[in-house]
Amino acid sequence: MAASCRLKPLSRVAVCGGTHGNxxxxxxxxxxxxxxxxxxxxxxxxxxPFLGNPRAIEKRxxxxxxxxxxxxxxxxxxxxxxxDEPYEVVLAREINQTYGPKGSAQAFDFMxxxxxxxxxxxxxxxxxxxxxxxxxxxxxxxxxxxxxxxxPVYLYKLPGEETYxxxxxxxxxxxxxxxxxxxxxxxxxLFTQMKDLIAxxxxxxxxxxxGTVFPAFEIEAYKxxxxxxxxxxxxGEISAMVHLKLQDKDFLPLNPRDPIFQTFSGExxxxxxxxxxxxxxxxxxxxxxxxxxxxxxxxHTFSIPGLQRE
Amino acid sequence: MAASCRLKPLSRVAVCGGTHGNxxxxxxxxxxxxxxxxxxxxxxxxxxPFLGNPRAIEKRxxxxxxxxxxxxxxxxxxxxxxxDEPYEVVLAREINQTYGPKGSAQAFDFMxxxxxxxxxxxxxxxxxxxxxxxxxxxxxxxxxxxxxxxxPVYLYKLPGEETYxxxxxxxxxxxxxxxxxxxxxxxxxLFTQMKDLIAxxxxxxxxxxxGTVFPAFEIEAYKxxxxxxxxxxxxGEISAMVHLKLQDKDFLPLNPRDPIFQTFSGExxxxxxxxxxxxxxxxxxxxxxxxxxxxxxxxHTFSIPGLQRE
Numbered sequence: 001m002a003a004s005c006r007l008k009p010l011s012r013v014a015v016c017g018g019t020h021g022n023x024x025x026x027x028x029x030x031x032x033x034x035x036x037x038x039x040x041x042x043x044x045x046x047x048x049p050f051l052g053n054p055r056a057i058e059k060r061x062x063x064x065x066x067x068x069x070x071x072x073x074x075x076x077x078x079x080x081x082x083x084d085e086p087y088e089v090v091l092a093r094e095i096n097q098t099y100g101p102k103g104s105a106q107a108f109d110f111m112x113x114x115x116x117x118x119x120x121x122x123x124x125x126x127x128x129x130x131x132x133x134x135x136x137x138x139x140x141x142x143x144x145x146x147x148x149x150x151x152p153v154y155l156y157k158l159p160g161e162e163t164y165x166x167x168x169x170x171x172x173x174x175x176x177x178x179x180x181x182x183x184x185x186x187x188x189x190l191f192t193q194m195k196d197l198i199a200x201x202x203x204x205x206x207x208x209x210x211g212t213v214f215p216a217f218e219i220e221a222y223k224x225x226x227x228x229x230x231x232x233x234x235x236g237e238i239s240a241m242v243h244l245k246l247q248d249k250d251f252l253p254l255n256p257r258d259p260i261f262q263t264f265s266g267e268x269x270x271x272x273x274x275x276x277x278x279x280x281x282x283x284x285x286x287x288x289x290x291x292x293x294x295x296x297x298x299x300h301t302f303s304i305p306g307l308q309r310e
Numbered sequence: 311m312a313a314s315c316r317l318k319p320l321s322r323v324a325v326c327g328g329t330h331g332n333x334x335x336x337x338x339x340x341x342x343x344x345x346x347x348x349x350x351x352x353x354x355x356x357x358x359p360f361l362g363n364p365r366a367i368e369k370r371x372x373x374x375x376x377x378x379x380x381x382x383x384x385x386x387x388x389x390x391x392x393x394d395e396p397y398e399v400v401l402a403r404e405i406n407q408t409y410g411p412k413g414s415a416q417a418f419d420f421m422x423x424x425x426x427x428x429x430x431x432x433x434x435x436x437x438x439x440x441x442x443x444x445x446x447x448x449x450x451x452x453x454x455x456x457x458x459x460x461x462p463v464y465l466y467k468l469p470g471e472e473t474y475x476x477x478x479x480x481x482x483x484x485x486x487x488x489x490x491x492x493x494x495x496x497x498x499x500l501f502t503q504m505k506d507l508i509a510x511x512x513x514x515x516x517x518x519x520x521g522t523v524f525p526a527f528e529i530e531a532y533k534x535x536x537x538x539x540x541x542x543x544x545x546g547e548i549s550a551m552v553h554l555k556l557q558d559k560d561f562l563p564l565n566p567r568d569p570i571f572q573t574f575s576g577e578x579x580x581x582x583x584x585x586x587x588x589x590x591x592x593x594x595x596x597x598x599x600x601x602x603x604x605x606x607x608x609x610h611t612f613s614i615p616g617l618q619r620e
Contacts, residue, residue, distance in 0.1 A: 031547070032574040060598070118492040182428040182492035184595040188554040188572055237341070244498040262498055264342040285494035288370070 004216065004306035005133055009209040010109035014099050015040065015049045015198065017114045019069050019166050020286070021056025024186035025178055025194045026114025039195070042202050044209035045109075052095070052113070052166060055087055060184050062286055063088055069113075073164045077102060092166075100169035110134075111170035112201065114194060117179035118285045119294075120248040123149050123193055126175035128157040128165075130221060130302040134172045137214050137307045139221075141204040146197055152251050153221035154280060154297070174201065180248070183285055208309060216306040222251060222278055222297040229291045231261055231269060239263055242283045242293055250280050251297070261293070314526065314616035315443055319519040320419035324409050325350065325359045325508065327424045329379050329476050330596070331366025334496035335488055335504045336424025349505070352512050354519035355419075362405070362423070362476060365397055370494050372596055373398055379423075383474045387412060402476075410479035420444070421480035422511065424504060427489035428595045429604075430558040433459050433503055436485035438467040438475075440531060440612040444482045447524050447617045449531075451514040456507055462561050463531035464590060464607070484511065490558070493595055518619060526616040532561060532588055532607040539601045541571055541579060549573055552593045552603055560590050561607070571603070 017030025033040055033049035040047040051057055053068045065086025076089050077096050100107045115126075125142060127135045139153045154177065157163060167173025176197055178190045208214070230238040240261035246254065253276045254260070261269035271277075279294040281287060327340025343350055343359035350357040361367055363378045375396025386399050387406050410417045425436075435452060437445045449463045464487065467473060477483025486507055488500045518524070540548040550571035556564065563586045564570070571579035581587075589604040591597060 028551070028574055036575065118495050180492070182490070182595050183494065184598060185428050185492075185593055186551045187593070188551050188557055191551060191574070192554075241338070241496045241498050241501060244502075247498060264338055264501070265346065283495055283497070285492050288494060 004308070006308055006310045007134060008109075009309045010045050010205050012108045013045055013047045013110045013112070013202075013205065014108050014170065015047060015112040015114070016052045016166055017049070018054070018057045019052035019113055020062045020067075020115065021053050021058070022060050022062050022183040023114070023116035023181075024184065025116050025181065025190050026176075027051070027057055028186050028191060029114060029194055029198075039199065040202065042206040044206055047202065053088065053091060062183075065089070068092060069166055070164045072096065072102065072166055072168050073162050095166065096169050102169040108170040109172065110205065111167035111173040112198060113165065113167045113173065113175040114198075115175055115177045116181040116183075116190065117177055117281060118182060119179050119250050119280065119282045121152070121154075121177055121179045121250045121280060123151045123197060124154050124177040124179075124280075125151050126154045126156055126177050127221075128163055128168070128173075129155050130223075130300075130304070132172060133304065133307060134208075135174050136219065136302070136304045137208075138174055138201055138204050140217055140219055140304070141214075142197060142200050143219075145203070146200045148196075149193070151197075153219065155221055155223040158224060208307070211309055214307040216304060218301055218303050220299060220301050222280060222299055224280075224295050225277070225298050226296045227290075227292045228260065228279070228294050228296055230288075230293045231263070232291065238288070238291070240269055243268065246279065246294075247283060250282050251278050253277075254279050314618070316618055316620045317444060318419075319619045320355050320515050322418045322420075323355055323357045323512075323515065324418050324421045324480060325357060325424070326362045326421060326476055327359070328364070328367045329362035329423055330372045330377075330425065331363050331368070332370050332372050332493040333424070333426035333491075334494065335426050335491065335500050336486075337361070337367055338496050338501060339424060339504055339508075349509065350512065352516040354516055357512065363398065363401065372493075375399070378402060379476055380474050382406065382412065382476055382478050383472050405476065406479050412479040418480040419482065420515065421477035421483040422508060423475065423477045423483065423485040424508075425485055425487045426491045426493075426500065427487055427591060428492060429489050429560050429590065429592045431462070431464075431487055431489045431560045431590060433461045433507060434464050434487040434489075434590075435461050436464045436466055436487050437531075438473055438478070438483075439465050440533075440610075440614070442482060443614065443617060444518075445484050446529065446612070446614045447518075448484055448511055448514050450527055450529055450614070451517075451524075452507060452510050453529075455513070456510045458506075459503070461507075463529065465531055465533040468534060518617070521619055524617040526614060528611055528613050530609060530611050532590060532609055534590075534605050535587070535608050536606045537600075537602045538570065538589070538604050538606055540598075540603045541573070542601065548598070548601070550579055553578065556589065556604075557593060560592050561588050563587075564589050
């Protein structure tokens, strides 16, 4: 990897709230900015707020037909229109036309995507991988300048996996994942945190566009390696819940033989892995349907090369 | 009011989980007890667990057609069957047949109803009014014996209002309202609290049935007087959220001129009432559709006469 990279300045940036229609911080923020975009204005680039999944927002549900944030793959984006296809497949093609097309020179330069989780993930920054140079610099800048709470970096792409999230239609992106917040609820504390994080990130872009040189750095980040499913009865119903000692412990070390579940009758189930992991999305409401109790993460230190504009 | 009352012993008790299909403590508890009812067994009476709204539970939503827990009124229970009536109206008539009929000698002696809220209401006990003698004694017993957290008593019936809740089909009832817990999520801490509260309440019934004399007492309780709506834009969309200083302050005093809302652009809105109130259900997810930000409660001390079995 080169010790320093040069990238073109950013001119078009999008901010999406409501990719999931029941995650309210981003929904109310995007609606607020659509009424009054002043807070998003910077001198060197344009910022466009939008609502990701209007029908799901209207119904206050995660999605109507299928998860929009898993729909930005070649399979869906290039599929022929069909009468019975889910609403979100149609929507993904529209969003791809407006803010992409994905992988093209016409695509927006950057997209923020605003999420909430019922897990205690704090002010978490989600990037596809450590190879995404500009987003990793943005994370580093946020960690240095947004000092009210730690901002763990979550790398979501499994090796060899295609990107599927809404911000993958832009040339680069960052998702914010703030929690804990119940679905369908907006909390003033998380709303303000999300607003301040975006302000900080936009300041970074402004500095980058104006020629600031960002030196190389090392950064700790959590990289997903797999998922932990809930124990189930033979009929498929879950038979245990997240253990009291694991609840709210996102990004903290989980060691072999630590308790991870307790059955509804009170027995403990221990972690059977051989190495320490760092769970995230612990007890996220939306992942019960996937039977996923938490994401298994490894903590790594990455060396990121320097960055400046062309 | 008499200084002491005698009531018949209780023989049939029901415990309902999932009156709302996304409030998971009671749903997983009822499912657990349906698989293994041992924990509910006492010597002098029978306890029957059941699932309130099976279709809503299946879909993990509050309700399918209308709120089941507002459907146990004369209007709905005595309505003629109609093809296009909501699922919950049919269901309410079935539940009324099985556990009522409401107001009849055949009705179950007692029904527990298990709820969660996204508000920070702790281990809250909900009774229709202070005139419900046996439930008020049960609350007092729980407050004395379940000492891990305070158990505020919430009196929900407005003067002159007909009862409408599921446990109103039994001769007496108590609802548990535990929070904060996100919808669709089961937390181990709240699950255990709810299980222990029910065990404590069943112990009370057992003592009552066996002839224990419960003397008169005074008890503090919160009585609803009205609701506070969210401020809205002319188009009906809410324009403000619960103020940071009010969030999570259920059952604490709110004084005139205290802040209650903050708009999405940051202005504070103050409480305009003339007297101190004690808000509850602050920022409950399910009440956005009713535009209700919190319930206004008054704190009173009630004198409850003594109680023993006939």
